[in-house]
Amino acid sequence: MIAIGMEGSANKLGIGIMLHPKDGSAPQVLANIRHTYVSPPGEGFLPKDTARHHRSWVVKLVKQALKEAKVSVDDVDCICFTKGPGMGAPLQSVVIAARMLSLLWGKELVGVNHCVGHIEMGRLITGATNPVVLYVSGGNTQVIAYSSQRYRIFGETLDMAVGNCLDRFARTLHISNDPAPGYNIEQLAKQGNQLVDLPYVVKGMDCSFSGILAAIDGLAKQWGLGGEEKAREDEQKPLDSTTVADDSLESKPTRADLCFSLQETVFSMLVEITERAMAHVGSKQVLIVGGVGSNERLQEMMGIMARDRGGSVYATDERFCIDNGIMIAQAGMLAYGTGFRTPLSESTCTQRFRTDEVFVKWRD
């Protein structure tokens, strides 16, 4: 069985082709390509521009994916697309493309929940059987565990997503959005060593990030670290920026220190709520999925926590963590295998689609 997965809920357009061999052996990735809409430093991606990007690239990417996978249209069984959640305009442009291909080639459609796609891809790649899932990206922050045919949300953000918090701070500092703002924050944070005081907001298994963003934006302003000029200065400065005296808290924080402090604070919150969920459901495995999940510091912290509980952490790299097409194909094919279809008349998309709305028929 071969499926094409089409993903475009945010600024990445991903087309993936997956093969589920008939003999039941391990699924194979035949093609996994992605094209990202990158906005200039200091700016986020707007829905209309992102949708335009997706519209102009989708045909090229589908052609390229088929070529890379060395399959013809006749071999394809179904076309899987992201039904939601995500940004309205980009979602729509990809759904239209999926519908067009479905009519053109006479293939059936499968609408997939984006979050479930991440979870299923993570499970497939890491081999984690029944983990507590931390799903962290630019649009979502959820702690999820599986129970009786649903992925249940144990904790989540009360306001913005953690990735959004990092991305927007990158905008304040005018850090490049290429390849991703979060990646550049991670690199800059490696040079920081001074922890500044930030709010820490955990309520039970939920957390909140908007106050932290306001606080660190305020600090950047107070110390005059934001804006284009500082970003240019930073680029010209040699890498050995150890001008700050060690451990003297009164010294002026650097841009790197702010990134370091932001990461330490928000990741501690994420690990804490994940640990609480693990204690609650009695699980020893953690799976990290979503774009922020490719951050190595987060993986390291989660690893220490899991080790202390006698468990282990499962994480993947950017090919599978960051939005992609194969995860949609994978989750779509699992649903397709149980007889799930999305008729043309219902092939819509939605900005709001909770993870626990999906009936997970393929697990017991």
Added chain:
Amino acid sequence: MEEYKPPPLPSPFNNTTPPPTLLTQGAEAHLYKTTSLNPSTPAALKIRPSKPYRHPILDRRLTRQRITSEARCLAKLVREGVSVPALLALDWEGHGGTEGGWGGAWLMMEWIDGPVVRVVLEQWEAWMKQNQDSLDESQIENEEARVRDLLRKMGSAIGVLHKAGVVHGDLTTSNLMLRPPVDASGAVGGAGSPSTEGDVVLIDFGLASQSNQDEDRAVDLYVLERAIGSTHPRSEPMFDALIGGYRESYKGALSALRRLEDVRMRGRKRSMLG
């Protein structure tokens, strides 16, 4: 999977005899039974081990904040005469067993003898199920009246807590204990039905905060209602007895209960945005 080893105890508990015994382990804290001052006075010891995944400065800040906030709530409640374990001692910078390292903060409290309400209700529900057929109507009524009475006592204990200006933050039947009367002469309910005699004692103020807002109080009650619904299905229909006990316990109870209606309607989860 390798066996879990709890972190070394902070001093002085790393060389007390007998060593403290581990009772339960949550995500945040470990609860031990130990003795206070002399070996015949039992005490409960709650340790918040350091979290090595966190930056050390952040770790100390959070642990200190949480342990002192819990201690402040307990001290205040004891002063107000609410039935909670008395605070005996604490150290927000406990030193670990190895090389005087940071081992975590600890809090020592009065030892409360008795079962948690969760166990009492579970035993009662099991006993009722087992003896369902042999009981006549008046006996069932009698049994249910005893549990209603227990729920009423729970409601009034929570009311007194709220009156003192503290919300618990994590009310479940595991965080309510039943201290049997000192001169208790065995179970009262006859042939194996668990006793519901005694005072209700509130424990675990790790998520408590000082608040006088109806919203926080209502959320406290809502959390308990949900917890009872999911763990004690047979006792759930009697939740109104708890509300009754709560209503009579202090003057502001009525407005908190009105707010509870809103909280129920709202539920906990909002619809998610992209």
